[in-house]
Amino acid sequence: MALRNHFLDSLEPRDIAGLRPHLSEVALQRNELLDEAGQTIVDVYLPIDCILSIVTVMRDGAQVESRTIGRESGYGLLHALGSPISYERMIVQVSGQAWRLPLERLRAAAEDSAQLTRCIVHHAQATIIQSAQSTACNSLHSAEQRLARWLLLTQDRLNSDLLPLTQEHLSIMLGVQRTTVTAIASELQARGLISYVRGKITVEDRRALERTSCECYEAIQRGTEAMLHPHRRR
Structure with missing residues (x-):
């Protein structure tokens, strides 16, 4: 049965079977704070129909959003392969459902599966594309x-x-x-x-x-498609 999150639905049967017992569906409310900069990330969040907002906060309290994450990916994926420390604030922008997965469970599963590790990297790269394009966009458009x-x-x-x-x-x-x-x-x-x-x-x-x-919308869509569906590239 589809889990309605692209990362999860793209996993090999063996990998999703190992993770599925540890997935819990949660209802997230708008403005709910899920992670703060400097804190250790405990759970990975994989949106179903909610949207997560990743923001950087300045000393004076000013905030700017670097990217948003919806059902195409998740937050905490790359942290499962490296440091679990968050360097940004994550809040819920649009309320809805998401899958919650203990970060250590994902880390352990990735250590046993090269395919799962590649999938984590591809989806993490897709969100980085958005962040990089947004940086240019904020300066130029x-x-x-x-x-x-x-x-x-x-x-x-x-x-x-x-x-x-x-x-x-x-x-x-x-x-x-x-x-x-x-x-x-x-x-x-x-x-x-x-x-x-x-x-x-x-x-x-x-x-x-x-x-x-601006051109950045198309660039983000094109880059994300190429990263998550490389076989569709011409």
Whole structure:
């Protein structure tokens, strides 16, 4: 039976059979803090229909989001192969279900399976692609372009036009003030790309949103596809 997480569903039968007894399905709530920088990661989280937000926090409390993780991957995968210490804050951006797996169980299983280790690395690399592209994007592209990119990525993960994103999360995603988020969202709404009410965004015109986004959305999608489905590359 499919577990509705790409990492888990891509594992060989032998590997998933060894991990399955240790998987527990959990309900995660929006803004729930799952890991903090400097702490030892105990559990790996593998989203089913929730979205995790990975943010870096400055000394003054300012935050910026480096990447989000949905059902295509998980948080803590690479930590199972190396240091278990978290260097970022992880919170729940969109509530929903996820699989929780003790990190040490994944580490032990990976030590016995080269195929599992390769799968962990591929999925971890897929999230790094997003982080690297986001770094360039934050420096080179406008807040409107970046917001369009995040909305498209979120829609892809939820497979829904309705995106439960708050102004607080959007400001962290973009690294701007909430007033800037309000101004950009209002402009996109006036142009018919989205409709926006408190805590909820509805994508009304995806094609126009894709045109508004920068090249980074396509680059992330293309890089992730190449990393997770190398046999589809031409």
